[in-house]
Amino acid sequence: MTSKFTTVLCAVALTLATAVKAQNTAPTSSGELRVSTRSKKARELLDRSWVLAIDQVEQQKAVMTLRGAVKADPRFALAHEILAQTSLDSAERVREQAHAFRTRRYASPGEQKLIEWLQNAADHKLIPAITDMNEVVRQYPHDRWVIYLANNWLIAQTQYERAAAVYENSGITDYPGLMNNMAYNYAYMRQFDKAFAQMDKYVASLPKEPNPQDSYAEILRMAGRFDDALVHYRAALDVDPEFYPSRFGIADTYSLMGDQARARQEYAAAFQKFRLPDLHEIQWKTREAITYVRDGHTQRANLAFQAIADYAHVKNISQAEADAYRQMALYQRTPQQAMMFLTAAETALNENGNVSANDFQQVLASILRVRVEAQLRAADFGAAESTLRRLEKLSNSADDPVIENAFNGAAGAFSFAKGDYKNAVAHLEEDSHDPRSLKLLSEAYKRNHEQTEAHRVSEIVLNLNDPTIEQAITVPEFRNCFEHSPCHANVKHAAFQK
Amino acid sequence: MRICRALMPVLAVLLLPALLYAKQFAVVIDTSNQSKDLTASDLVKLFTLKTHVWPDGKAVTVVMRDPSAPEMQLVLHRALNMSTEQVQAFIQAHRGSFVIVDSDDLVLRLVVSTHGAVGIIDLYSLTKDVNVLKIDGKLPVEPGYLLRGN
Numbered sequence: 333m334t335s336k337f338t339t340v341l342c343a344v345a346l347t348l349a350t351a352v353k354a355q356n357t358a359p360t361s362s363g364e365l366r367v368s369t370r371s372k373k374a375r376e377l378l379d380r381s382w383v384l385a386i387d388q389v390e391q392q393k394a395v396m397t398l399r400g401a402v403k404a405d406p407r408f409a410l411a412h413e414i415l416a417q418t419s420l421d422s423a424e425r426v427r428e429q430a431h432a433f434r435t436r437r438y439a440s441p442g443e444q445k446l447i448e449w450l451q452n453a454a455d456h457k458l459i460p461a462i463t464d465m466n467e468v469v470r471q472y473p474h475d476r477w478v479i480y481l482a483n484n485w486l487i488a489q490t491q492y493e494r495a496a497a498v499y500e501n502s503g504i505t506d507y508p509g510l511m512n513n514m515a516y517n518y519a520y521m522r523q524f525d526k527a528f529a530q531m532d533k534y535v536a537s538l539p540k541e542p543n544p545q546d547s548y549a550e551i552l553r554m555a556g557r558f559d560d561a562l563v564h565y566r567a568a569l570d571v572d573p574e575f576y577p578s579r580f581g582i583a584d585t586y587s588l589m590g591d592q593a594r595a596r597q598e599y600a601a602a603f604q605k606f607r608l609p610d611l612h613e614i615q616w617k618t619r620e621a622i623t624y625v626r627d628g629h630t631q632r633a634n635l636a637f638q639a640i641a642d643y644a645h646v647k648n649i650s651q652a653e654a655d656a657y658r659q660m661a662l663y664q665r666t667p668q669q670a671m672m673f674l675t676a677a678e679t680a681l682n683e684n685g686n687v688s689a690n691d692f693q694q695v696l697a698s699i700l701r702v703r704v705e706a707q708l709r710a711a712d713f714g715a716a717e718s719t720l721r722r723l724e725k726l727s728n729s730a731d732d733p734v735i736e737n738a739f740n741g742a743a744g745a746f747s748f749a750k751g752d753y754k755n756a757v758a759h760l761e762e763d764s765h766d767p768r769s770l771k772l773l774s775e776a777y778k779r780n781h782e783q784t785e786a787h788r789v790s791e792i793v794l795n796l797n798d799p800t801i802e803q804a805i806t807v808p809e810f811r812n813c814f815e816h817s818p819c820h821a822n823v824k825h826a827a828f829q830k
Numbered sequence: 831m832r833i834c835r836a837l838m839p840v841l842a843v844l845l846l847p848a849l850l851y852a853k854q855f856a857v858v859i860d861t862s863n864q865s866k867d868l869t870a871s872d873l874v875k876l877f878t879l880k881t882h883v884w885p886d887g888k889a890v891t892v893v894m895r896d897p898s899a900p901e902m903q904l905v906l907h908r909a910l911n912m913s914t915e916q917v918q919a920f921i922q923a924h925r926g927s928f929v930i931v932d933s934d935d936l937v938l939r940l941v942v943s944t945h946g947a948v949g950i951i952d953l954y955s956l957t958k959d960v961n962v963l964k965i966d967g968k969l970p971v972e973p974g975y976l977l978r979g980n
Contacts, residue, residue, distance in 0.1 A: 389831045418833070458971045463958045470957070484833070486954065490848035493901070494954040516832045520848075546831055577831060761980050764850035792849050 363474035366440045369408040377401035378411050385418050386480055386509025389543045395419050402431070409439040410477070413447050417481060422690055429454050442472055446481065453485060469498055476507050483513050492521045508537040512547050524555045542568040542575035549581055556797055558589045576606040580616045584799040592623040599623075614640060614652050618659070618801075625663045625804050634660060645680070651695045654681035658695075659801045661702050667710035674703050693730050697723060697738035704742040708749045720746050737763045748772055753779045767796055767806040854953040854970040855905055855977035858941055858960040863888070867964040870976050873909055876948055878920070879927055888946030893929045893937050895950075897921070904979045905950055950977070
């Protein structure tokens with residue numbers, strides 16, 4: 333009797349377990365991914381992380397929430413994957429990607445395919461990553477996580493058109509975070525009408541959150557609509573006076589408008605009001621220092637950047653210290669002064685062993701790139717070639733797009749200086765994040781008699797509004813040439829959206 | 831703000847979007863086709879119908895998006911060395927061998943279902959249902975690949 337009862341009980345349990353398993357792994361009929369966890373808490377935390385990370389862009393809080401989800405269910409492969417994609421810490425990203433891949437056997441087939449796609453992407457296996465992504469998107473066209481991850485990955489790959497197509501084909505129209513993401517995507521394509529339409533929806537869907545207004549402001553600023561950007565930054569602060577990115581966004585905007593005195597007032601007021609995490613302190617102190625570069629006050633800029641380097645040194649943030657010196661090298665009047673700061677940058681980077689190998693190589697590559705440029709300015713082609721070979725070796729061994737960009741920027745500058753414009757174009761086209769490379773690319777096209785391309789790239793440089801040092805040392809001078817000086821025809825005929 | 835991949839202000843320029851964005855096109859065939867690699871001149875011969883059949887004897891059918899679409903200019907310029915008008919006239923004159931469709935999805939569907947079909951799609955539309963041909967020994971992700979540009 334007992335034995336028979338036990339058998340029946342086991343059979344019922346087995347049936348129930350099978351049913352639960354089936355429920356957890358079968359694709360849903362709604363085109364949404366089945367999420368595999370038996371922990372209700374972990375599931376709730378994953379849902380919460382969507383709101384925090386995607387809708388509100390509270391990335392730090394989302395990371396904490398996701399850490400809670402994987403703690404509640406260490407076998408929750410999808411949560412490991414989302415944490416890998418959300419974390420700001422490169423070591424955690426690598427670690428969580430490995431966890432996701434290892435625990436994927438507990439996940440549904442759709443989740444497994446999603447994790448394999450992102451593992452292939454992490455391993456730089458691009459073709460399998462693309463086919464896996466398209467398979468997941470085809471099977472789960474209406475799943476918010478799938479569409480978000482596909483969009484984010486495609487944007488990172490600079491495949492903006494494909495990212496837009498994936499979103500538009502999904503039929504999803506009611507997730508605020510996806511509206512935000514797509515607005516940026518359209519802005520990167522310079523389709524600002526579509527970007528603003530998404531922003532209107534994003535603002536309307538989360539009227540009590542500051543980030544929609546902050547995003548709207550940033551995109552208006554990208555489009556050169558500075559006054560409108562200020563209105564939206566202020567609207568974000570009306571919603572939440574403690575939302576400091578918008579307070580600093582106002583200062584950044586005045587700087588881009590050319591009003592450096594007002595920008596510095598705004599930075600000072602913001603620093604007085606808010607106590608920032610170290611890295612954000614460095615970020616906006618850097619923007620404040622850039623106002624002196626824009627004003628042409630090299631000595632004041634040096635003092636401001638030196639203060640940042642000293643702060644980073646005290647805080648033991650070696651890569652930030654090194655980068656402060658690298659940025660100082662960018663605006664120096666003589667290549668000898670630039671070389672002095674580049675030596676300081678390499679010394680700072682090597683001083684402490686507290687930088688991850690990946691971060692170390694990326695910062696080193698960026699320093700070497702500026703060193704090549706300084707050596708070219710000094711007409712020391714032998715030294716420039718030697719530094720370029722060092723950078724090439726780093727690029728070949730690292731398989732890292734950031735380092736490849738630095739190499740291509742430097743190799744393009746080197747080829748240009750040697751008069752090899754065809755080779756310069758080939759390299760500079762591969763470093764299209766950087767206005768310095770685009771400015772040179774425009775000239776290289778012109779010298780290759782590719783006027784249409786030269787015109788197109790000139791227009792991009794003229795209309796670039798981003799508060800980085802690279803923009804500050806490139807774009808205002810380019811615009812000045814456009815407006816006042818006798819300069820190249822390709823620049824003269826480009827359209828500047830004033 | 832949108833979600834970012836690194837908090838470090840270091841290398842802030844890298845957080846900028848690409849100001850030019852690269853396009854890579856894949857030349858795709860159905861999975862029963864044993865071809866693996868083409869030279870650039872083989873590719874031109876295929877798309878100009880100087881090559882009518884594959885080595886296994888199947889007739890070549892070319893499937894592509896509207897050659898006047900902006901994104902196809904790179905293909906016309908790099909692979910065919912023809913203007914849009916020249917390509918359109920050529921297609922008109924050889925209607926039976928060309929299929930022009932509106933989307934990469936349709937290119938893929940037709941290549942999958944048509945023995946001997948060869949199509950050109952955006953690399954990021956690629957699925958496992960088709961095979962990708964190398965051109966001059968290179969896949970679309972490799973430096974120096976023919977159908978890659980901004």
